[in-house]
Amino acid sequence: MRLRGAILLMTFATVLAFTGSATAVEPVKPLIVGMELAYPPFEMTDKAGKPSGVSVEIATELAKSLGRPVVIQNTAFDGLIPALKTGKVDLVISSMTATAERAKSIDFSDPYLSTGLCLLLKKDSSAKNITDLDKAEVKIAVKKGTTGHIYATTRLKKAQILVLDKESAAVLEVSQGKADAFIYDQMSTYQNWQRNKATTKVILEPFQRESWAVGIRKGNETLKNSVNAFIKEFRAKGGFDQLGDRYLKEMKDEFKRLGYPFFL
Amino acid sequence: MQLEFCGLSKQFGVHQALRDVTQTVPEFQTLAIIGPSGGGKTTLLRLIAGLEIPEKGHLRINGQRLEVDEVELLAHRRTVGTVFQAYNLFPHLTALENVLLPLVKVHGLSEREALDTAEALFERFQLAGHAQRRPAELSGGQQQRVAIVRAIAIKPRFLLFDEPTSALDPEMTAEVLDFIVELRGEGRDLIIVTHNMGFAREVSDHCLFVADGEVQESGHSSELFRNPRNPLLVNFLAKVLRY
Amino acid sequence: MKHLLINIDGQPVAVAARIVSWFLVALLAAAMFSFAFSQLQYGWEWSAIWQYRQKFLQGWMMTVIISAAALVASLVIGLLTALARRSSFLPLRYAALLYVETIRGTPLLVQILILFYVVANAFGVENRYVVGIMTLSLFAGAYLAEMIRSGIESIRDSQLESARAIGLTRVQTYRYIIFPQVARQLIPPLTGQFASIIKDSSLLSIIAVSEFTLNAQEVNAFTYSTLESYLPLAVGYLLLTLPISLISRTLERRFHFAT
Numbered sequence: 001m002r003l004r005g006a007i008l009l010m011t012f013a014t015v016l017a018f019t020g021s022a023t024a025v026e027p028v029k030p031l032i033v034g035m036e037l038a039y040p041p042f043e044m045t046d047k048a049g050k051p052s053g054v055s056v057e058i059a060t061e062l063a064k065s066l067g068r069p070v071v072i073q074n075t076a077f078d079g080l081i082p083a084l085k086t087g088k089v090d091l092v093i094s095s096m097t098a099t100a101e102r103a104k105s106i107d108f109s110d111p112y113l114s115t116g117l118c119l120l121l122k123k124d125s126s127a128k129n130i131t132d133l134d135k136a137e138v139k140i141a142v143k144k145g146t147t148g149h150i151y152a153t154t155r156l157k158k159a160q161i162l163v164l165d166k167e168s169a170a171v172l173e174v175s176q177g178k179a180d181a182f183i184y185d186q187m188s189t190y191q192n193w194q195r196n197k198a199t200t201k202v203i204l205e206p207f208q209r210e211s212w213a214v215g216i217r218k219g220n221e222t223l224k225n226s227v228n229a230f231i232k233e234f235r236a237k238g239g240f241d242q243l244g245d246r247y248l249k250e251m252k253d254e255f256k257r258l259g260y261p262f263f264l
Numbered sequence: 265m266q267l268e269f270c271g272l273s274k275q276f277g278v279h280q281a282l283r284d285v286t287q288t289v290p291e292f293q294t295l296a297i298i299g300p301s302g303g304g305k306t307t308l309l310r311l312i313a314g315l316e317i318p319e320k321g322h323l324r325i326n327g328q329r330l331e332v333d334e335v336e337l338l339a340h341r342r343t344v345g346t347v348f349q350a351y352n353l354f355p356h357l358t359a360l361e362n363v364l365l366p367l368v369k370v371h372g373l374s375e376r377e378a379l380d381t382a383e384a385l386f387e388r389f390q391l392a393g394h395a396q397r398r399p400a401e402l403s404g405g406q407q408q409r410v411a412i413v414r415a416i417a418i419k420p421r422f423l424l425f426d427e428p429t430s431a432l433d434p435e436m437t438a439e440v441l442d443f444i445v446e447l448r449g450e451g452r453d454l455i456i457v458t459h460n461m462g463f464a465r466e467v468s469d470h471c472l473f474v475a476d477g478e479v480q481e482s483g484h485s486s487e488l489f490r491n492p493r494n495p496l497l498v499n500f501l502a503k504v505l506r507y
Numbered sequence: 508m509k510h511l512l513i514n515i516d517g518q519p520v521a522v523a524a525r526i527v528s529w530f531l532v533a534l535l536a537a538a539m540f541s542f543a544f545s546q547l548q549y550g551w552e553w554s555a556i557w558q559y560r561q562k563f564l565q566g567w568m569m570t571v572i573i574s575a576a577a578l579v580a581s582l583v584i585g586l587l588t589a590l591a592r593r594s595s596f597l598p599l600r601y602a603a604l605l606y607v608e609t610i611r612g613t614p615l616l617v618q619i620l621i622l623f624y625v626v627a628n629a630f631g632v633e634n635r636y637v638v639g640i641m642t643l644s645l646f647a648g649a650y651l652a653e654m655i656r657s658g659i660e661s662i663r664d665s666q667l668e669s670a671r672a673i674g675l676t677r678v679q680t681y682r683y684i685i686f687p688q689v690a691r692q693l694i695p696p697l698t699g700q701f702a703s704i705i706k707d708s709s710l711l712s713i714i715a716v717s718e719f720t721l722n723a724q725e726v727n728a729f730t731y732s733t734l735e736s737y738l739p740l741a742v743g744y745l746l747l748t749l750p751i752s753l754i755s756r757t758l759e760r761r762f763h764f765a766t
Contacts, residue, residue: 078724082733105731141715145728153729162715163725169713176628178635315671342674351665356688365683366673414673 033059034089041247078145092215109214116206141170141179148183175199271321281307283477296468303475345415352411360395405436422453555730566722580644585651610649658689698755
C-alpha cells in the first residue's frame with residue numbers, strides 16, 4: 001500500500017516537474033532594432049558607449065510592450081533597409097523618413113514625427129531658398145541614402161551633388177566653404193548651425209515636409225499592427241512629449257520662439 | 265712604359281694599405297706585381313688605374329704626374345684598360361653590347377665604327393660565337409676574355425689586370441693567360457697583379473714584390489725569382505712555390 | 508588523377524589537364540556561391556540597377572582616369588624620392604626619409620582626410636579630384652620609392668666599379684647600367700602597385716569623389732539592391748586588375764634572364 005502510494009507520488013512529481021520545466025525552458029526572442037548611432041539626440045551613444053537617445057527610448061518602450069528584451073543594432077544608415085530585408089534586424093527606428101520609394105522595399109508604421117528638409121548654408125552664400133541653389137557652379141552636400149540625397153539627385157538638375165558618408169563630413173564641407181549647402185532634416189540642421197555659428201547660416205523653413213516612421217519587413221502584418229498600436233498608446237500617454245522635453249527642450253523652445261511647429 | 269711612385273700613402277679606415285711608397289720602376293713592357301693578400305698590391309694597381317686617390321704623395325706614368333682631381337682622373341681612366349678578377353661585364357647586356365658601350369658612349373665612336381671594331385676583335389680572339397650571349401651564359405674564361413676585349417677595344421695606352429685568373433679553374437686560367445701572352449706579343453704595355461708565380465716569372469720583364477704596404481723588392485723578373493734578396497720575399501716564394 | 512599534378516616526371520602539363528583543372532575549380536566556386544546565396548533568401552532585382560548603368564559606367568571611367576594619373580605621378584615621385592634617399596646632401600636625404608616613413612606608417616584613409624580637409628584647405632586647393640589624385644600619388648610614391656631604392660642598391664658594387672673603370676660618368680652609369688636593370692626588376696612590383704592604386708582609389712569616395720565605388724553605393728542607396736549593386740562593382744575592378752597581372756606575367760617572362 002505504502003509503496004504504491006510512494007510510486008504514484010513520485011510519478012506525479014516527475015510529470016509536474018517536466019511540464020513545469022518545459023514551459024520555463026523556452027526563451028523569449030529579443031527584438032532587434034536597427035539604427036545608426038550617429039544622430040544626436042535621437043540615435044547616439046552615451047559616455048560609456050551604450051546606445052542612448054530618443055529612438056533608443058522608443059525602441060525600449062516598444063519592446064517592453066511586446067514583452068521582449070531589446071537589442072540595438074548599430075548599422076550605417078544606408079545599410080538599414082538591406083539589414084531589414086535580410087532579417088538581420090526586426091525593426092528600423094532610425095529617424096527614417098517614410099517615402100513611396102522606400103515603401104516598395106519595406107513597410108512603414110504610422111508616422112511618429114513630422115519634420116522637413118532644410119538647408120545649412122555656408123557663411124557667404126546668397127541663396128534664399130532651394131531654387132536659388134540649383135545652379136551649375138553650386139555644390140550641394142548630402143548624406144548618402146537620405147531623403148536629402150534623393151531630393152538633390154532627382155530635383156536639382158544643374159547643381160553638383162557631393163555625396164558623403166557621414167553627417168559630420170557634410171557639415172565640415174559647408175563650414176569650410178567647399179560646399180554651398182547641406183540638405184538635411186530640420187532638427188539636425190538647427191543643431192549643426194548652433195555648433196558652427198561662425199562659419200554657417202541656416203534656412204529653417206522646410207522646403208519639403210517629411211514624417212518619420214518605424215521600418216518593418218514586408219509581410220509582417222502582426223508586428224506592424226503591434227507597432228501602430230504602441231505608437232497610438234504612447235502618444236496618448238504623453239510619452240512622446242516627455243521625450244521631447246527630456247532631449248529636445250532647447251530646440252523646442254527655440255522653435256517656439258522662431259514660430260516653427262514642433263511635432264514629436 | 266715607366267713608373268715612378270713618390271711617397272704614396274693610402275689608408276682605408278684604420279688599415280694602412282700603402283705606407284709612403286717611393287720607387288722608380290725602370291722601362292718595362294710587362295710588369296708583374298706580386299705579394300701576400302692585404303699587402304697593398306691591389307691598392308697600388310688601383311692607384312695607377314685612377315680608381316683611388318692617395319692621401320699623400322703622387323705617381324708618375326712615363327714621367328707625367330697623375331693629377332688627383334676627379335676630372336683628370338676620369339680622363340685618365342678613359343685611356344686605360346682595367347680588367348678585374350670577376351664581374352667585369354654588365355649582366356643585362358650581351359657580350360657585344362658590353363664592348364660597344366664604352367666605344368660609343370665614352371669614346372664617341374659612331375655605331376658603325378664601334379660595331380666594326382668590336383666584331384673584328386671578337387673574330388680575332390675566337391669569341392665571335394659568343395657575341396650575342398649574355399654574361400650568365402658564358403663560362404668564367406669566356407667572360408674574362410670578353411672583358412679583356414672590352415679593355416683593348418678602346419685602344420688604351422696600357423692595360424691593367426687585377427688577378428685576372430684567380431676566380432677561374434685551371435683550364436680557363438690557361439685560356440686567359442694565353443690571351444695575355446698574345447697581347448704582350450703585340451707589344452702592348454701590361455701591368456698584372458697575380459698569384460700565379462709561374463706566369464709572373466715567365467711573362468713579365470720587371471716585377472714588384474709588395475708586402476706590408478711597401479715595395480719590398482723590385483727587379484728584373486728573372487733575377488728576382490732566382491735570387492730573391494728581401495727576407496719577406498724569400499719567405500713568400502718558399503710558401504707559394506712549395507707545391 | 509595523376510595527370511592533374513604539375514611537373515610529374517618533369518614533363519610539362521598537358522593543355523587538357525589545365526582546362527579540366529580550371530573547370531573543376533570554377534565549378535567548386537560556383538557551387539559555393541550558389542549555396543551561400545540560396546541560404547540568403549534574397550529577392551534578386553536586376554532591373555533596378557540596369558536603369559542606373561550610366562552611373563556605373565561613369566564611375567568606372569573616373570576610376571580609370573584617377574588610377575592612370577596617379578600611376579604616372581607616383582612613378583615620378585617614387586623615382587625622385589629614391590634618388591633623394593641616396594643623396595649626399597643630408598637635409599634632402601632626411602626629408603625623403605621622413606616622407607616615406609610617414610606615408611608608409613599611416614592608413615590611406617587617414618591621409619585622404621587630412622590632406623583634403625586640413626592641408627588642401629590650408630593652401631586653398633579646392634578641387635577634390637586633384638587632391639584625391641595627389642593623395643593617391645603620394646601614397647603609392649612612397650612605396651615605389653623604396654622598391655626603386657632597393658633595386659638600385661641591389662646592383663652589385665662591382666658593376667659600379669666596372670662602370671668607373673671604363674670611364675662612364677655618374678649620370679651615364681645611372682642611365683646605361685643601373686636604370687635598365689632596375690626597370691626590369693621593377694616590373695612585377697610596379698604592376699602590383701598599379702593594381703593597388705586601382706583598388707585604393709575606392710577610398711576616395713570618402714571625400715565625395717565620384718568614382719566607381721561611390722557610384723555603386725549611391726545606386727544601392729536608391730534601389731536597396733545591395734548585392735545587385737556590389738557584385739558588378741567587384742567585377743568592374745577585376746576587369747581592370749586581371750589584365751594588369753596578365754601583362755605583368757608576360758613582361759616578366761620576356762625580360763627574365765639570369766644575373
